[in-house]
Amino acid sequence: GESVGLHLPTLSVQEGDNSIINCAYSNSASDYFIWYKQESGKGPQFIIDIRSNMDKRQGQRVTVLLNKTVKHLSLQIAATQPGDSAVYFCAETPSGSARQLTFGSGTQLTVLP
Amino acid sequence: EPEVTQTPSHQVTQMGQEVILHCVPISNHLYFYWYRQILGQKVEFLVSFYNNEISEKSEIFDDQFSVERPDGSNFTLKIRSTKLEDSAMYFCASTTSGEASPLHFGNGTRLTVT
Numbered sequence: 001g002e003s004v005g006l007h008l009p010t011l012s013v014q015e016g017d018n019s020i021i022n023c024a025y026s027n028s029a030s031d032y033f034i035w036y037k038q039e040s041g042k043g044p045q046f047i048i049d050i051r052s053n054m055d056k057r058q059g060q061r062v063t064v065l066l067n068k069t070v071k072h073l074s075l076q077i078a079a080t081q082p083g084d085s086a087v088y089f090c091a092e093t094p095s096g097s098a099r100q101l102t103f104g105s106g107t108q109l110t111v112l113p
Numbered sequence: 114e115p116e117v118t119q120t121p122s123h124q125v126t127q128m129g130q131e132v133i134l135h136c137v138p139i140s141n142h143l144y145f146y147w148y149r150q151i152l153g154q155k156v157e158f159l160v161s162f163y164n165n166e167i168s169e170k171s172e173i174f175d176d177q178f179s180v181e182r183p184d185g186s187n188f189t190l191k192i193r194s195t196k197l198e199d200s201a202m203y204f205c206a207s208t209t210s211g212e213a214s215p216l217h218f219g220n221g222t223r224l225t226v227t
Contacts, residue, residue, distance in 0.1 A: 046216070049215050102158070
């Protein structure tokens with residue numbers, strides 16, 4: 001039968017290890033990218049953003065890398081903690097779009113004790 | 114930290130009924146949005162709103178949908194005649210400017226149409 005819903009990629013890491021979550025985007029006109037974290041029953045929570053004139057940006061325990069050549073975005077989480085367990089979405093938007101975000105399909109991160 | 118507030122957290126309605134979902138965006142934000150997420154699917158854009166008018170809307174946002182900012186703090190989404198396929202989480206978001214500023218989302222209203 002027809003598959004309903006998305007089968008999320010999953011990533012399991014040991015507590016304390018680093019996590020890398022990847023995202024491919026398709027719109028060459030996108031110039032602003034955001035990573036969101038979504039815990040069960042909650043809305044997307046902003047983690048970090050990056051503009052297309054940069055290829056790396058660091059926050060607290062998180063780093064976003066942007067490779068415009070291959071349209072690839074990654075989120076690195078250092079010293080992953082149990083509270084980091086969630087679904088992580090990348091979102092993109094082209095300039096002049098009044099911030100109409102296009103979300104990726106998400107990655108389920110599970111932190112193992 | 115200021116946050117976007119949505120009410121109710123869960124709304125159950127019968128097919129064909131009208132529903133209004135409520136949002137209080139962050140107070141100094143100027144751009145407002147509605148997104149939805151059908152269970153197990155991606156978050157999808159519905160509409161953006163600035164300066165008391167719609168800036169952009171998606172194909173999902175048909176004539177059954179409308180938005181309103183009735184006062185200086187509330188931002189509502191109305192679905193005129195609900196359908197089963199309108200069942201989803203509806204997220205309100207706001208941001209300070211239209212350029213390179215992240216959207217801040219509320220925790221959503223789960224709409225169940227029976």
